[in-house]
Amino acid sequence: MKQRELALALKVADIVALACSIAAIFYLVNKIGLLLTSVEGNAGSLLRHAALPFGILTCIPLIVIAALSWKLFNELAHDNSFCPENAGRLRTIGLIAFAEALLFIFAAAVIAIFGSISLDAFADFAVIIIACGAFAVVCFTLSHLFAKASALQDENDLTV
Secondary structure, eight states, X not given: OOHHHHXXXXXXXXXXHHHHHHHHHHHHXXXXXXXXXXXXXXXXXXXXXXXHHHXXXXXXXXXXXXXXXXXHHHHHHTTOOSOHHHHHHHHHHHHHHHHHHHHHHHHHHHHHHHSOOOHHHHHXXXXXXXXXXXXXXXXXXXXXXXXXHHHHHHHHHHXX
């Protein structure tokens, strides 16, 4: 597979992953909203009304990650994979993924404190938190490796 073909395949995968992630978030938001109908009083009302804005808020980092990935894949298409910009993009993606994990930890804690969280909703939150955390670790690691590869490539270009 050539660089451009790989970049195109990655861009398609990027779009599909973004669409699936947004759909999964709104499924979870709907599920949590239905679970919160049993919570009475002001806390239940507040949590039900906060579910949709939370869903929208959690989609924003996903869109930013998709845009940064798109730029990274453009560099790949131009055979410029190991550049400092890509290392920075990967680091930023890792920070965003880590922040998303923290956001879901906060949301799960708020629902657990003020509402009632079922075991399956807790499992959904746990899967998202673990996935975001693992994705952040992978991105931080790749960022470090891309930065080292970029430095080696620059050093090699100077030697030749």
